[in-house]
Structures are given as C-alpha cells and as structure tokens.
C-alpha cells in the first residue's frame with residue numbers, strides 16, 4: 470500500500486473519531502433515560518423490554534441481485550471451478566490488497582492448506598491462542614503438528630505476544646495469530662518475534678474480513694492469511710474459504726494441493742500429471758457467484774459495524790463493571806464479527822454472568838458467553854492417542870498430562886468461564902438508537918442487580 474493511501478486511512482480514522490467525540494452526549498441522554506413507571510423495571514422483573522424491535526437478520530438475502538448472478542451460473546451449465554471462481558479470487562485479492570487469492574471449500578481447509586504448504590508438519594510446534602474457534606487448532610493437528618497455546622491479553626481478547634515469546638522452542642515452526650472476534654491481533658510484535666526466530670506466520674483472518682492494521686488489511690501482514698465465508702461470517706456464502714499471499718510459489722503449491730496435486734502456474738506445462746500430494750477442496754461456481762454479490766456490500770457494512778462498534782464502546786465504558794475490548798495502537802479498523810466486553814460481577818453485586826446474560830436477553834438484547842476453553846477439550850488428547858502421533862512422536866512429546874500443565878491459559882479460562890459477553894455482528898448493522906438500547910438495558914440491569922438476584926432465589 471502506498472503512503473498516500475496509508476495517510477488517507479489514518480486521517481480518515483482520526484476524523485471519524487473527532488466527529489464521534491463531538492456528538493457524544495450519552496450520560497444525560499442514554500443512561501439517564503427510563504426512570505419512570507414500568508419502563509424503569511428490567512424485563513426480567515416484569516418491566517418492558519428495552520429493545521422490542523427485531524435486529525437486522527443475517528445473512529441478508531438480496532433477492533434480485535443474487536438470483537440474476539446465481540441463475541446465470543445455473544443456466545451456463547458450468548458449475549465446477551471456472552471463470553466465476555477466478556473472478557471471485559481476483560476480486561478478493563484486490564479487496565484485501567494481496568497479489569494472489571485461492572478459494573477453497575471453507576476456512577478450516579484454508580488453514581490446513583496454508584499450514585501444510587508452508588511446510589508445517591510432523592515434529593513441528595505451532596503457537597496459537599486458546600481463545601478461538603476449534604478449527605484453528607484442528608488445522609494444526611490435521612497436519613500432524615503440536616499446538617502450543619499462548620495465553621491472551623484479557624483487555625484485547627487477543628493472543629499476547631509476550632506469551633508467544635515464552636513458548637518458543639527449537640521445534641517452533643509457525644505462529645498462527647487469530648484475529649478473534651474481528652479485532653486485529655498485535656501484528657507488529659508478532660511479526661518481530663517471527664522475524665527474530667525465523668518463524669512462519671499464518672493469519673487466521675476467518676473473522677476479520679477487511680479489518681485494518683497499520684494501513685494494511687488483516688490477512689496480508691503474515692506470510693499468508695486465511696478467510697472463511699461460512700454463513701455467520703461477515704462475508705457469508707454458506708460455506709467457503711480463501712487463502713491470500715504475495716508468495717507466488719507458495720500460492721502455486723496451495724493451488725496444486727487443492728486440486729489433486731496437479732501442476733499450476735509456473736509448473737503447468739513443465740510438469741505432466743499430479744506431481745505432489747493433494748486433495749480436492751475446490752470452490753464451486755455457485756459459491757463464487759454468491760460471494761461476488763456479497764462483496765459489493767462488504768465495505769459499507771464493515772464501515773457501519775466499526776462506526777456503531779466505536780459508538781457502543783464509548784457508551785458501555787461508562788457503565789461500572791463493563792469493559793469492551795481494547796484495540797492495539799496501530800489498529801485502523803476492527804470489523805467486530807462479534808462485539809465483546811468483559812463483565813465484572815463485583816460491580817453487579819456479585820450477579821453471576823449467567824444471570825446477567827439471562828437478564829440482558831430478556832431486554833431484547835441477544836448475547837452469549839462465547840467460547841468454552843479449547844485447550845482442555847478431548848480432541849487434542851485424541852490426536853495424541855492416535856496411531857500417527859504415537860508412531861512419530863516420542864512418548865514425552867505427547868504426554869497429555871504434561872501438555873495440560875505446560876499449556877495452562879488462566880486468562881483465556883477467565884474470559885471463557887467468567888467474564889466474556891458477546892453480541893453478534895448483525896446487531897451492529899442497526900442504528901444508534903439500537904446501540905443506545907444496549908447501553909440502557911445493561912445500565913438497568915446494573916441498577917437493579919440486587920433485586921434481580923433476589924427474584925431468582
């Protein structure tokens with residue numbers, strides 16, 4: 470990205486922050502509202518719901534556009550990977566500012582492919598956050614490697630570079646930073662660690678479409694970035710995934726791997742027959758058609774989520790015991806696949822998170838506790854117990870009790886078990902009044918925390 474564009478992005482962010490501060494009147498308007506009558510009571514105590522209207526649905530069915538594009542593919546009779554898929558890849562590479570893009574069946578397989586084609590395999594350790602979707606870790610195990618968990622910074626919900634540095638051994642091959650919840654990880658420090666130790670960085674950007682950090686799109690800072698287009702994601706296709714990278718040789722290999730090991734790019738023509746091991750994880754023309762339509766609205770929706778997310782962030786920070794996720798200094802834009810905050814029950818007269826969630830859901834504000842601890846789930850033990858792992862690793866390398874001990878992640882556990890609250894990205898596509906309702910509802914629950922608890926006894 471050139472300097473002019475970088476400057477533009479930075480100034481744009483500053484300008485919008487300034488605007489935002491200027492119109493910031495929350496303490497008197499939002500939090501002071503609803504002090505009379507039945508609307509005063511939280512819904513869980515029989516009051517009216519703070520937010521009775523429906524939230525924006527997801528995904529959005531843009532009937533005429535979808536149908537024209539999908540029908541065109543349907544009527545063409547060309548349904549396997551062909552020119553619509555190639556166009557999708559060109560456009561996605563362009564949108565994120567990468568030289569190349571390869572579409573695959575889903576984000577999980579994008580990660581599996583990117584790790585395997587960057588040389589990660591048996592005997593290697595890959596450092597990853599415990600606070601992520603299970604696929605990030607499955608992708609490491611499916612390559613026969615060992616996941617090593619580096620605990621998070623609770624304030625950002627992201628992997629903490631300090632903990633990454635502590636986990637590096639002679640066997641470390643790669644870092645898999647996940648921009649979890651659509652919030653950029655601390656990429657400057659992660660890349661510095663990677664350079665110092667000669668490690669590969671594969672970004673799991675499956676929740677971070679068009680997030681920006683230091684003037685770059687997330688997914689283009691490491692050696693490769695992986696995206697998901699599963700139905701819940703900010704660019705939904707049903708299923709789908711992509712790998713982006715500027716490394717042509719690597720991308721040629723990913724292409725071959727995704728297409729039965731057949732030659733591609735510089736290798737096509739010079740090699741006959743399948744020349745490497747490969748599966749078949751190709752996109753279809755239907756997926757590409759839907760993706761191309763979805764891409765048209767992505768920038769606009771992303772900008773809206775960021776704007777509403779910042780607005781909501783400022784509202785919620787006013788409420789005792791509520792701490793929205795902080796951003797690292799070079800973050801130009803988070804995309805809030807989920808909007809997270811930490812809930813401190815001490816500020817709510819000891820109300821357990823589960824009751825807080827129940828009360829907030831009753832207000833018409835859908836919310837959840839998010840991830841459960843991942844590093845203690847049985848699939849890792851199952852991998853260590855497998856014939857493959859027992860054959861290729863020494864017993865002490867797959868000693869599960871030792872693994873649990875070395876991989877304890879108390880901060881991530883705290884988020885999972887006690888503190889994290891999530892709202893989904895589609896809620897940030899509503900208006901400021903809806904964001905105000907979220908703050909009003911939480912403030913109400915805060916005010917009535919004691920009574921709510923008594924009512925449940």
Ligand SMILES: *Cc1c(COP(=O)(O)O)cnc(C)c1O
Pocket residue numbers: 575576577578601602604605647649673675676696697698699708709710
């Ligand atoms: C969704 C997701 C994946 C996997 O993507 P799929 O398309 O569902 O296979 C991987 N990592 C993270 C962080 C995700 O959120």
